[in-house]
Amino acid sequence: MAKELLKREQVAVEDTWAIEDIYATEEAFLADADKVEKMSEELEKFTESYLSESGIHLLEYYKKLEEIYIVIDKVLGYAERNADVDTSNTHYQALDGKVVTLYYKLQELTAPIDSYIVAMDDAKIAQFFKDVPELENYKVTIEDVRRLKPHTLSSEMEALLAATSDMGSAVDKVYGLLENADFENPTVKDEKGEMVKVSSGRFVPMLESKDVRVRRDTFKAYYARYEQYKNTFASLYEGKAKSNFFYAKARKYSSSMEAAVDANNVPKEVYYNLIEAVNENMDYLHQYMKLRKKLLGVDELHMYDVYTPMVEQEEGEITYAMAQEEIAEALKVLGDDYVSVLKQGFENRWIDKYENEGKRSGAYSAGNYSTHPFVLMNFQYNLDSEFTLAHEMGHALHSYYSSKNNNIFDSDYKIFVAEVASTCNEALLMDYLLKKTTDKRKKAYLINHFLEQFRTTLYRQTMFAEFELRTHEMVEKGEALTADVLKKVYYDLNKKYYGNDMVVDEEIAIEWARIPHFYYNFYVYQYATSFSASMAISKMILEEGKPAVDRYLKFLSGGCTKSPIDLLKDAGVDMTTKKPISDALKTFGELIQEMDQLV
Template sequence: MENKILKREEVATELTWRLEDIYEDEKLWDEDVKTLSAKTDEFKSFEGKVSASAKNLLDALKLYEEIELLLSRIYGYAHMREDQDTGNSKYQSMKSKAFSAYVQAEEKRSFFNTELLAISDENLSSFYNEEKELENYRVTITEIRRLKDHILDAKTEQLLASAGEICGAPQQARGMLCNADLKFPSVKDSKGETVQLSNERFVPTQMSKDRALRETAFEAFYGRYEEFKNTWAALYDGEVKTRIFNSKARKYNSSFEAAVDSNNVSPLVCDSLFASIHDNMDKMHRYVTLRKKLLGVEELHMYDVYVSMIADYDMEVSYEEAKEISLKALDPLGEDYLAIVKEAYENRWIDVLENEGKRGGAYSSGVYGVHPYMLLNYTSTLDDVFTLVHEMGHSMHTWYSEHAHSVLDSSYKIFVAEVASTTNEVLLYHYMKDHAKSKEEKAFIINHFLESFKSTMFRQTMFEEFERKTCEMAENGEALTAEALSNVYYDLNKQYFGADMVSDDKIRWEWCRIPHFYYNFYVYQYATSFAAAVAIADKILKEGDSAVAQYKEFLKSGCTQDPVSLLKIAGVDLTTREPIDAALKVFGEAIDEMMILAS
């Protein structure tokens, strides 16, 4: 493992994203911020007039769409500039300015939903007849009117919009503490060599064959988080109280109900996930038992979770090799799909390597009218190859959706956001397993697939249970202290990993480092999406062109239907437990296959 973390200016240009595709000159960004302010002022002039005529409604929606386009470019550029170097004060300021512009735009547009709701069904029908262009905005109009019971009077909507910047403060502060301010100690491996820890380097240390390094890094890493335990608790408490405030203001029974309703999904989908996972917890415990056996340890600890169960085998995959593998794995999706993937590789849509101050993890971010971008922190592991195709899946979903629809109709709901990314991962798994050059390599790849199941189906559901439980605690008036939060997390960890895992005390602070706990009940959708992706990939590999055509229709659908209905286009019905149970059956079968290979 390279110990030196590059400075931003030391990273080769071809391995950085070309944000100049959004703004060639940052003066153009400043001009767009001014244009946005003028456009939102113009939009504000429609207040009290939206329902007066079909033309007023159409003109307001056209201007609304122009504002969305500007926001996509302004905020997209600013947040990616800051993410590439979170310690850069210039880009911190730029992102702050962009977020303020977003909040101000929301304030000035806040009256619109209330006035749209004031139009009777009869008058709206006549408006559609008078102004045929209104048909272009039917999806937007229908979605706003769906939430009629939770949209408030204009003054209250404006007040809630004004609070947006304050509501985002816990997440922003948590990001600054974690990515820019928090510094980690160096630790020694079993040979006495020094390894510098960071958020990005923690998981690679936990994947190391050096168990002494894994244990030392685990204790030091989470020990550092524990030092700030009361700060983490206060930040998370602020996040939860923000959700409760907004859900109560909008007349929901709970913050969870408010979150899933914004995606037009029933809470029963998540409840069904919980039921399936709990009924299949024996498979997770079998996996833990298998891991303990294959690692040959008397006690299995939490610092043994990431290391490959295949002790004498490893894979190092360069970024260039990863690109070649990805193109072969995604070949079943067709030449048109591959052509766009190649464009992403050739035209710098991707920021590849870790550098000092760079945001951790990985993501895909769309900028309407430009193209999607991807942030990686590539370190040449097998996991990095899967991350590459995962984020490419997000980007392809965005590309297909944006090329099929307007900025308003292209924004697919978060509930389906992980389907395309995970479908890519499953296709990659099958390709790499089928083309493994040895029994050991095949076992190593199955090990990764089992890890994906563990991390996505089980771990993300565990995360969701933590969010649900802690938000319910706060809704019931219980204090979210560091001790209370760590106890909830620790108990869930023991339940999910079972008797063959030693739940080390420091694992109770793992919740502090999970950014997704600030994403308002996002994580359960990883699990439902994973189940959907297993089904979709299976159809593509077995049925070929017909299944690919169905899948691409799903990719092109944006937000034109509710998410569960969109998945039915691709042949998956999440109104039942069947996709979840079927995916968990595949997990059990992969465990059986690994047992045979490792025997």
């Protein structure tokens, strides 16, 4: 009999997030959803001539938009959080669909207004700021809209593009439902001979098994289901890539990647620098694979062997309470206020802790401007889950400080810096755990985990970034992305990254189909750049103390009041160069040597 997951209604309240902090009742949510629709209609008065008349009218627009954003942020949060904890619940999926439609309708209404603001000449805008000092509250937002002037179309074309947004997101939604709701999870015998369903949340923990038979069976069974639907997944991926290129071309960009990074005010050279720096330091990953093969004592190292620890973990599982306690201790270096907010999150149900049937896979943090952030977890009682909790609470506190110190426009920090706070938390937790132990075996196990962070975050995410770049370039040349084409590109990248000491099993060629981040439009590279930045920042915090902490907290509170590159420069890191990436990879090489000496 397979081990079954709890149904959502069986989960203890204390293990769920406090969705009632957003709305106490569904009726209150529905009332606000209706309110958003009515308020959005009020934006129709802001014609080009009306906005151009005076700074007072421009101020009126941004005040009204701010009011709408605050409410739609709440209704989106409520609908999405409910939908994600049970993707098979059609009622909540319908509510989510209703709110998403409202959001796209709002985009449709604001798109032409943005084009009016872009079309105003610099002298008029400057005079508006002079005439109406209160407009300064929205200066960052106005300047960011006008920054994209070369890529902003006529008001009619902007309205048309905005009207396609809901349709354009259909591919993402289909992928999510296929992956999280419709797929039947395979069953595999565990170490005890019991049949276990291999869900998304259990996949990697089962690949950590000491039993090579469990690892191999899990790997083959899990990827077999993707192989069965390879043409469907290829069609979805191609649809997303074509959609990205359509919007890029419409906005006069030369490529999908350029459009994606420019939306976050990041130069495209940062993307290329990352791939180049990692490729220049590929020998470190090859050394790591050679060490892994040696320490596992295997004649052949397979793709299903990359997650199992190279040294055994000490007996006993890591409970959720233990993880919370150690994370709080590790982050004391960030000061009393930071730890106080962290504990608020732990104690006041910001977190949905455990996996249940139909729950979205993985983990995330979602900010909510009017209440507090919400963190989705699928805690698995191991070191990976402890680090995931630290990671997501890094996101949560970034959102908390950003919302606390800025209006709703300026609180929405760019995606490029979104992974810095999360991975900085992980680096500080690792430093704490390593300093806490004198036991060589435990230290080796922790270093093993740290090495895996480098492999999965810096190397693996860069490999994903290469895959995304190559496949989009193929679409841009008019080439078809069939399942076989995608599998070959992905397989060849694995061969390059993992080197000669790894048997690159044929099943890995379909792995791209299980990566939801490929539907986020050039998101993955930011894990690698953020990890590099956070390695530099955490080192400064540990070496300099308060001055570095003060710079870091200022960064967390900065929202999007500066470009992401400038915010990171203020924190002490220049991501326009290869240096942070090369320095991080040098640390990876040093850890490999230390590991080799410990065991």
